[in-house]
Amino acid sequence: PYSVAVGETVPDVDLSMTPAFVEGTISTGSASDTIESFNLRARTYVPEYHEPNLDSSTKASGLTAPGDTGRDYRLLVAPGLDYRLWGDVVINGINYTVPYYDFTALGAGEILTKDFSFEVTRATVSGTVSLGGPVDVDKANVSVTATAYNPTRSISTKADPATGEYTLALTADTWYLNAYFPFVHTGVGLEGIAGNLRLPRTEVTLSPDESMTIDFNINPGFITGTVSLTGAKTEYTGGWVQADSADIPGGKLSSNINPENGKYKFVTSPGDWKYGYWFLLVFNYYDESNNYIGRSDIWKYIPSGIYTVAEGETVAGLDLTFGTATVKLMYYVAGGGELSSPTLRAYGPVTAMNVWGSNTKPTEGQAIVTLIPGTYNISAWARVDGSTTSFGTFTVTVADGDMVVIGGVAGPTLKVT
Known part of the structure; x- marks a missing residue:
């Protein structure tokens, strides 16, 4: 050193x-x-x-x-x-x-x-893939992925957009297949809201030179829910909710949230599903003149019981409601120097990983984050004279509706040759 x-x-x-x-x-x-x-x-x-x-x-x-x-x-x-x-x-x-x-x-x-x-043998799986329901499937990006182990191998191919046909050139072994469907909702209250469905895995065992047909043609079911906020920040720019298959591994559901009404909707294959993956919301911030001054996100793990869904069935899922508080950090550079890119991270009942603020003067800045009630450790940074600089770590406890301002957070002046 x-x-x-x-x-x-x-x-x-x-x-x-x-x-x-x-x-x-x-x-x-x-x-x-x-x-x-x-x-x-x-x-x-x-x-x-x-x-x-x-x-x-x-x-x-x-x-x-x-x-x-x-x-x-x-x-x-x-x-x-x-x-x-x-x-x-x-x-x-x-x-x-x-x-x-x-x-x-x-x-x-x-x-x-x-x-x-590497020992290589040859076998083939082919078939068709399709997804029904009130969704506009992005057929150009429907795909089938295959994974095998010892050693780990994987391959993915897109289905023909016109026919739904796919072919995977594999090796003689046990493979696990997943079909993937990206789509946009067309139903009332969800028009234009994107989502995707990855089917639970299908296990196939292939012998050398064997050809097998596996079709993934799904008449789906649905899980519906809403997301709403109270307190200091009730509007969000967007976000998503995810869920996993509960009976057979490998399946995953994702639905964006409509920020205008809080609705989301999972499109599922028939079977058992449960929440239990990350939930995300994104916020934008504006000053009194409606100028953009930053963004933040919150991530939270959402558990649930099991939801069993049949073909064509709509099941009521979780309606998620959170109280909110905001924390604003004001930065300045002790001793002069230019500040840019104020940012922070918060860890507590939710995690805020990507919080970006704005400069109000060459030596001052601010960053805002929306949180749910609880105690958080907040770490702050900004760039000072070209160097990423720590502006300290703070412990903050917030309740529903709180609007906390931490002012005058000073960062050092760095002089290094």
């Missing part, structure tokens, strides 16, 4: 290094296989650094390397440090996850050899 006083210049900092190497060949053993791309990464951990994970990476795409001769790779690493190597290789359109490989880098200029060989 280097200690630097204000106004001091530290000369002759030598950043040169003679690296060690880890290298090898990616192959399948068969000329009928094609290695199309790879992305490999070796990571070491240096806890003294501000960003302690240090990566060395290598990648290539658009390849046509035969599987029998394979494709060589090489990574430069720091001598003597402990590393973990992993990554992805695409073979015949299937993404293979490279298993973790832990190693200690050799001395400067020395080479450690690690080859990766």
Whole structure:
């Protein structure tokens, strides 16, 4: 480490290094296989650094390397440090996850050899996909994804927009298939509100050279609900609610919320579903002259019981109501200097991850966040003379309707050569 006083210049900092190497060949053993791309990464951990994970990476795409001769790779690493190597290789359109490989880098200029060989067989799944109901399905982006394990493999393909037909070129193994439908609602009170449905997984076991037909043609059911706010901030710009399949893993529901009336609507395949994923709301802020002065979000985990939905059935889901409070931080730069991009994060009964404010003067700024009642730890930052600078951490307790202002939060002036 280097200690630097204000106004001091530290000369002759030598950043040169003679690296060690880890290298090898990616192959399948068969000329009928094609290695199309790879992305490999070796990571070491240096806890003294501000960003302690240090990566060395290598990648290539658009390849046509035969599987029998394979494709060589090489990574430069720091001598003597402990590393973990992993990554992805695409073979015949299937993404293979490279298993973790832990190693200690050799001395400067020395080479450690690690080859990766993948056993590849061939099988096929095909069929049709469709989604009914009062929704406008984005047929150009309906897709089917397949995942297998040991080693982890995945592949995704889009269905034909005109016919709904799809084909997946897989390997002989047990695969888990999910169909995905993005759509826009057309029903009253939800016109233009987007959502999506990912079906619970379908398990298939394939033998070498086997072809199997699996159709995903869904007559859906529905779960409806509303979101409303009371207190200091009752209007939001948008947001979404999500749910997961409860009987068979892998399914997920998502619906945007209509900010005009608070309505949302899940489109489901028949079966059991439950809330239990993140809920998001987004807020915009304006001054007395209606000038935009910032935005914030809140994230909250929403649990629930199980909702069983049949074809064509509409089930009443959760009506979510939250009291709200606002917290405004006022920033200024002690000793002069220019301030920009005031921001904060809040952690408590909800989490506010992305809160952006505005500059009111070159040396002053503000950021506002909407929260539900409870106690929060708030961390504040802004850029001062080009450097991201902490403006402190605060503990705040708010009740429904509170409008808290924390004024005069001063940040230091940084002078570094």
